[in-house]
Amino acid sequence: MNNQKILTMSLIMTSLLTIGILSNPTMAYSQMSNSVTITLGAADEGNFEPFSPAAIEVSPGSTVVWTNEDTTQHTVTADGTGSPAFDSGPIPPEMTWDNTFDSPGTFSYHCSIHPWMMGRVMVG
Ligand SMILES: [Cu+2]
Numbered sequence: 001m002n003n004q005k006i007l008t009m010s011l012i013m014t015s016l017l018t019i020g021i022l023s024n025p026t027m028a029y030s031q032m033s034n035s036v037t038i039t040l041g042a043a044d045e046g047n048f049e050p051f052s053p054a055a056i057e058v059s060p061g062s063t064v065v066w067t068n069e070d071t072t073q074h075t076v077t078a079d080g081t082g083s084p085a086f087d088s089g090p091i092p093p094e095m096t097w098d099n100t101f102d103s104p105g106t107f108s109y110h111c112s113i114h115p116w117m118m119g120r121v122m123v124g
Helices: 004-023 025-033
Strands: 035-037 056-057 062-068 094-099 106-112 119-122
Touching: 056 062
Parallel strands: 035 062, 056 119
Antiparallel strands: 062 094, 106 119
């Protein structure tokens, strides 16, 4: 990745953060504390970190906010068979979805549209 691309991505991310803070101070606060970004190019199987951070550690009762910064929709769906413990449904680009984690534990999740996208929430 060259410097020009890094600079451009930094500007985009700074702009998105600024827009978030200006439009909704409460959302901006929660994003800074417990936020996961669905990264640009998340659906690319070569993407090293489609959910960033791939693993997030929060205390019980915390709300985690996922922000889709990709150009296509994604889901945040708990692993396991049957009815998932949580499932965002499709999150459109530039939209957020949040879930509150009351019980301690490790919760692995994926994107149901692109099952190779995986992340983890550690509550404790
Ligand atoms: Cu996806």
